[in-house]
Amino acid sequence: MDAETRVASAPHVTLDGVTKRYGGVTALDSVDFACRLGSIHAVLGENGAGKSTLIKIMSGVVQPDEGEIRLDGKPMTFAHPAAANAKGIVCIFQELSLMSDLSVADNISISDPPRRFGLIDRKAQRRRAEQLLARIGCEDVNPLSRVRDLPLSRRQMVEIAKALAKEPTVLILDEATSALTAADVDTVFGILRRLRDDGISILTISHRMHEIEAVADRCSVFRNGRHIETFDQGARTEGEIVQMMIGREISAHFPPKPPPPEVATPMLQLSGYSWENRLKSIDLSVGAGEIVGLGGLDGQGQKELLLGLFGVLKDVSGTVTVQGKTVKIKSPQDAKKAGVDLALIPEDRKTEGLMLPMSIADNLTIASLSRLSAGPFVNPAAMTAAVEDGIKRMQIKVGSEFDPVSTLSGGNQQKVVIAKWLMTDPKIVLLNDPTRGIDVGTKQEIYRLLRDLAETGAAIILYSTDYEELIGCCDRVAVMYDGQIVRELAGAEITERNIIASALNMDEAAA
């Protein structure tokens, strides 16, 4: 670790007085920013701080209104992403950009496939994919398998391999680890360090402080479109950084947990719950007022368990008992019926949670249409009242409730998804990674809300890829491995070490 030479190394990419406005909103306000050669540089900030605009400008997706970008001291203008790619600036965006029906090899070479006689040379393409996957330690991914068949974490690796195929000198990652489990994150970090040592400058955006501590050499904090400060990693404490990001004091990250409840009648009880070979005879019981976390590595059946409960999966077996009655839930309609009262906050708010072009009001009421209607006709007064109530309850920051929900920030969009389900007065709330890609402030509001809901007697199942969240939020954590619950942790047992050990299904976990 020749940290000193790195610190002393020359700026690689420089932004001088860059300003970008969208309509009346200033996304970046005369930002000066430099990223040094061969370092891992983390950019921190709440949603809306200007991080995404920063990388969009650097990677040629949008053009700055003022100011200039310099690469190795030479001014550059990138009219489009391909121009930036040609100069070695490659970006991995938050949303995966892979085509799920094409093979891994096809995806990796999509923008510039190796050719022979003008036609795509499939053999060369496969070799190239193999080499790139080997470079990032993913030899186990078959270049010929369809991306659709890979778990999310592997897809993210393919995404990195695809970026490397463009031979970058500057690699930008926008929340590239937000969907990954801890073990995969470590793998990615290993890759990043190796790439850095190969002389690639890496710029990464993340909301997870411990990840930044683990991997970054330098940090820059952004707030409200301004560059606040850049410092060497370790020069500022976590508290100071958080303070810079949000500009206000945060007392505690998680609301306090109540003492373990008396043995109450369980709200939801599963026994022998199975689906294909992805869920294997799961027994789980969740009491009223309890927050139960689902832990474990990505793709161990946690998502399937939530979807199955919500009636999305076909041919599940085993019994589900809700509020003392055995129920068969065959569709989301069944799930939200009175007497079952389930709600699911889905994984991907953009495709599963929201109709983005539709108004905030329409999105809020879509799950409660029947209770806001008399016969076939909706009741406009009840509708308006419900929308106002939802916005107030979740403190959603909206201009007008008739604006498309796509105009809201990620955190506020997620609040709309949650408010939509709160409107149905659910007794059991299933959450599938609800804070993914969301700013710290909103995360805390969601934690607070979950605890409040539990206190009113709801049963909550929270799947999260972030261990911190499971540890901070949950009364119990059920760790899944290969479609089974391998361990249930409660109270003081809920530690990162226990979760990880159980997630890897290690024997000493019990110790």
Add this chain to the structure above:
Amino acid sequence: MTSVPSDPPASRFRLSEDDKPIVVAASFIVIILAIGTAYTLSTQGTATLLSPQYLLQQLQVGAFLGIVAAGMMLVILLGHIDLSVPWTIAAAAMMATTVGGPAAIPVGLAVGLLVGLVNGMGVAYLRIPSMIFTLGVNAVMRGLMVAHTGGFAPQTAATDLMQYLAVGKILGIPVALLVWAAVSIGVMVLLQRTSFGKSIYAIGNKEAAAYLAGVPTKRMIIGAFCLCGMAAGLAGTLLAGYSTKAYQGMGDAYLLPAIAAVVIGGTHILGGRGRYIGTLIGVILIVLLNSVLSIMQMPEAGRQVIYGSVIIGMLLVYGRGRKVTS
């Protein structure tokens, strides 16, 4: 919508984004009328186009298209399409005239409902793309009707009620126009005031999100196809009344104009957005364009070219202001 580079300054332009096609289409109607009137003034010295009788007569003809387009819009809003409309019209007309008597109109509607039900089941349960499935249903209907009539125009005649609804007048207003108005009010109420309508928009925007919100998506899809089929069935019985009988291929001229009217009116062809008032204006635009071209004695070939170019041109105008997202 995967993150589109330039986020629009949305809220302020939101309204105009949905209303812009409607304004454009309405202005185009004015242009058509102006050109047509200039032509008639220079050749005949009269402003025939602007006379109330002429306009009412055009609207009466437009009513058949308008009713078909109203149904089509529901299906397009879902992100689907119904290509079985031509032979649903013909089948409804033929069955209505065959049965005759007081049952004629209910039978015509029932034929439409049945076709819509089959379409809806195929799309919702079998998950066959509507473009293929409804095309297949159209061919099947055609075969059935040829078998029914032996390939000739049926000899049966439209009932008096059918003729009255198609060509009759109340206080000088064509009854067909009133039927169209009733259908239009029905569709507007449906889209704006019912949970069915809200669900149609939701499904058209993001079916997965609507499904996960507990919207009975299959039932809604079937419902919309049924209404579209019934609209075509109603149009078929009225058309039979208009020409006093049913004949082979009587619905062929309605498919493309119906889709065009919906899309010209600003309804997104991939579903999810659009206002019914736009469809109304789209229908009027197409009807007037046709009639001005025929007044100008444009030969058929030229009419087709102009007609097609106008549709493409208007879509280009809309396309510029819209982001292409999926």
